[in-house]
Structures are given as structure tokens and as C-alpha cells.
Amino acid sequence: MRTIRIGAGAGYSGDRIEPAVELAEKGELDYLVFECLAERTIALAQQARITDPAAGFDPLLAARMQAVLPICRANNIRIITNMGAANPVSAAEATRSIARELGLSGLKIAAVTGDDVLHQAKAADLALDVGGTISALDNRVLSANAYIGARSIADALAAGADVVITGRAADPALFLGCLVYAFGWAMDDWDLLGKGTVAGHLLECAGQVTGGYFADPGVKNVADLARLGFPIGEVREDGDLVVTKVPGSGGCVTPATVKEQLLYEIHDPAQYLQPDVIADFSQVQVDGLGPDRVRVSGGRGKPKSGWLKTSIGYVDGYVGEGQISYAGPGAVARGRLALEIVRERLAMTGVQTTELRFDLVGVDALHGEALVQAGEPYEVRVRVVGRTATLAEAVKIGNEVETLYTNGPAGGGGAWKSAREVLAVASSLVPESAARLDITVLEA
């Protein structure tokens, strides 16, 4: 039975680059996939594109391409990535320039477009999961991008692309596109598409299946996380796979790491909604085959819904924040006094906020007061954060914390403040016909 090897070279926009180089050099790969687009990333990218029409793609695209293009050319590995973000065509042009500088003449780079559905979303006045419709957000709306599927990625590979660059594709679809192309899977063979989605889902967060985000010393030990190896999926024509990594790299692939990633960001395991299929993870089996080799089988699928999840990015006011630390005997009492002073000052000076939080980091910031243990921590950090309608009001929150230096409790140190615009993301659905998909092929 035919098998292809797909490596995951990034699990998010800022991810490490050396593990991708290691995969390209030693992974015996057919495909190298970079997943770099979180929910909000594309809204940030759209904002960048509004300022500069040639911008709006992943800021690490050049560094990644420079690092892996020559190796992938030499080893006959094709690259698939969503680093196009809000501007896949400019990302493809930038990649072509890099390929030319590296002397990789003839390299074909495809940009997949059509995920930007802002016009259609506005015309249809989409209802949002956060309540209301898109028109209520008025000119605060920045972007609307539909999660597109595997078909156009497979088509771009069929057109001979060495590098395929998309915008908002569904993360597993980056991998599923390779499988559909390589094995000629039909787009209505729901079980195969479901199995391919299992493979893509396990690989899409890169190091999170090879021991990253897993270690708990003394309970779950993982060796050499500073040199964490990224995963390789050996996917068979029948859709089952083995998850592994480059021998000698850091981390580990075990049934436990694979199970944690299988359920990561999943709701009903029998209904994982994707643009191409409703994947069913409920019958998946995970079996250890040996060191750093885990077999995954039993994925299934049901017909797709015909609707595409769509992320709407919008400006949602401002957040102002200030922090300051206290240590030694009485640290908690001084921290609490500091919080009370800032609370009173914000009220006295009439700072306009719609939401405020007063945290004592080291005591109750992450999970509230319910689980606070007896015994005093040696040090605490005061954190005051609030939501405002204007930047000017947001700035005042951090300033009030900073003034604790000379006006607050004894021994406050390390004050820090920030004020920032908030880009929020709401979700909706569009019919798949709303995404007018197109492929542009460039040659170096």
C-alpha cells in the first residue's frame, strides 16, 4: 500500500524554525506543512494590509522560506502553508523573490485566494455568535475570512506547484489537500476525508504531538524540549497513519501525547466540523508500535454541511493594564492594599471603563480565589486591567498602577504598563458558494 510522509514545520505563526529545517533535511518527507494562522492572526494581517497593500502575510515567511526552500528543492519536498494570511498573492511574490535570490529557477509557487468573504458577509448581514449582526459593528469590521477546504490545495499541487500558499484554510485541510492529491481520494469519500482530517488534526500543532505542551516533571517527563522534534505523519492510502519524528530529535511520540492532541480543541468528537467533511474521531484507536512510533486508525466521516465557518475580525475598544510586584513578609497584604488604592483612584478620577479586573498574580489571577491554598507566597504581582472605549482612558489604568511607586505601599517594584487596541474575532457561517476560490501560479 502506498504511504506518504508529511512533516509539520510550524504549529503557530511564531514557532521555532530549526525543527522544520531538521524535518526537511532528515525527515524523508514528501510534503512539509506550515500552519501559522490562529483565529485572530488574519484580522491583524488584514489591518496590516490596509496600511500597506503589499503587506498582510506572515512576518516569518521570508525567514522560513530562506531556511527550507533550498533543502526542499534538493529533497523533492513540496511545501503547503497558510502563511499567506490576508494576502496570499503578495506572499507568493515574496517567496518567488527569495527563490530567485537562492537560484531556484523554475520553482512554482501557487497562491490560493477566495477565503476573503468580507463583501459577501456584509451583503448578507451575517448573524454573529457573539450576538447581533455584522452591520451592528459598522466600520469597526476589519475582515471576514471563510475556512476553506482541501480541494484547491490539491488542485494547486496538481498544477505542479512546489509551494502552495493559502490564506484562511482550515488547519487540517492543509494536510488533507496533500492526501487528496497524492492518493486521488474522492471529495465524497467521507470516511477517507475523515481519516485524513484525523491525520491533519494530529499534525497541525506541530510540537504539541511530539512532547511539547505535555511535560509535567515527575509525572510526565519529556527529554530535550529545547531540541523538540516536530512530527512526521506516515499516512497510508487507506487513511490510517503512524505518527513519528526524526530519530535523535528531542521530545517523544507516545500514545499519551497523541491522545492529548487528538482531543485538543475538539467539542463533540463524533462531529468535528470541517469544510470538506464532518469528521468522526469517536472510534479512533491509538496504539504504540515502538519508540516514537504510534499508529492511529479508525477515523470516519459524514457528508459535509455545505457551510463554511467564517471568522469576522473587528475592533473592540481598548485595554489598559498595569502591574507591580511586592515581596517578602506581608507581600500579600501590601499587594491587596495596592489593588484597593488603584480601585479607589480609578473611581475618584472618573476613568471610564466597561469591565475591570483586579488580580494578585501568585494568589488568585488564574483561577480566582476558590482554590487559593493556605500559606503565603514569597512574592506577588499586582495586576489591574480594564476595557475602555478610547486609548486615552486605557492609558490612565496603567498610569494609576505606576503611581504606586511613590504613592502606594512599601517596597513596590518592577512596575509595567500597557494600553492597546483590541482586535476581537466573532464567528459565523457562509454557504460554501460564497468563497470564490482561485489559484494563481508564479514561477521563479
Added chain:
Amino acid sequence: MKLRDIAHSRAGDKGDICNISVIAYRAEDYALLCDSVTAARVRAHFDGIVKGEVVRYELPLIAALNFVLKNALGGGVTRSLRLDAHGKSLSSRLLDLDIEDVCSR
């Protein structure tokens, strides 16, 4: 004993919804997980953090449970004022749950 003694866990986010997996180290502990870690107990354990309902899904083939916690992330990752806006650390809180020792039952 604590849930951490028999299971491991990972939290993920989508909008204002958090999911937390609970995976038995040993398949034979799956029944104990099912008996002890109910949706109602998880909802109570996260009282004050989770504002919505908690739904439990069972995955016997991998000896795991998946909890879906609604209105759990302070309005959603992209706008929450919480220090851990993603709710990534909630898995550690769930592992602090007390579990009745199977030997003492």
C-alpha cells in the same frame, strides 16, 4: 487521591468555549474516571470561572473523557481580560479534583 494520579489532561479554546480532555494513564481506570468525573462535578469545580453548561463526551477506545465548558473564557480569547485568556491552565485545575480511591470504595 487526585485526578492527576490517574489521568492527564489538555485544555483548548474556541471562542468563549473551553474543552478539557481527561485521559486515563491505564485503560482499567477508565470506569473510575466515568464514575468520578461527571459533568456536574466539573461544573461545580469550575464555579466562578465557567458561566455556562458543561457537556461530557466519552471515548472508551482511548480511555478518555472530553469536557466542553461553555461561556468559560471571560467572553472569548480575543477579548478576555484574564491573564490566561485561552484558559490553557484550566487543565491543571481539573487535575486537582479529588478522586475516591478505588481501594477504599
